[in-house]
Amino acid sequence: MLFDIFKKSKSEKGTPLKHYISNCKKYSGTDLFVTIYNDLDTDSFKDDVFAMMTYAYARRTIASFLYLQGHFNKEEIEYQQVIFKSLQNQTNASYEFQEDTAAASIDFLQEYSSWFTKIKIGSAVGAVISGNVVDNKSLGNLHSDDTIKSLVSKISAQNA
Helix, strand or coil: CHHHHHCCCHHHHCCCHHHCCCCCCCCCCCCHHHHHHHHCCCCCCCCCHHHHHHHHHHHHHHHHHHHHHCCCCHHHHHHHHHHHHHHHHHCCCCHHHHHHHHHHHHHHHHHHCCCCCHHHHHHHHHHHHCCCCCCHHHHCCCCCHHHHHHHHHHHHHHHC
16 A cells, blocks of 8 residues: 555564563463563663553553462552553553554563464453452462463453
8 A cells, every 4th residue: 555655563663572571482381471470570661662551561461361360359450550551641642652552562472472362362451450350369269371361262252
């Protein structure tokens, strides 16, 4: 298309988050969500608003999976949402910027596992943010990555 020359590729929109996360690589262990959350424990990107918002989306996503597993309770997931909104307020709030950074966060998560897709992430985050999920931590339940991945895959297939 004629105007496609004016569109930037993903790599030209900002520095990929993996540039700031030295441990970012395919992961085959049993604690994928915990590993990614721990890898996100950095602020080396603080002067890069694109990477910062990509980080915010990735962190909110992984926090949602940790909530589903039972690592976070309701108050902790609400705190994660506060962090997300705070970072969102510090960056460019344009729709295009938010879409670009959300897509970049999926690219980042796929560096760890190709299992992550937009629909799976949307299903999980949407259910957690809307409060439609049981607080497993408060109930003393802790589910494996495989259990959560299977559940989210089934829900995502129904929503597709």
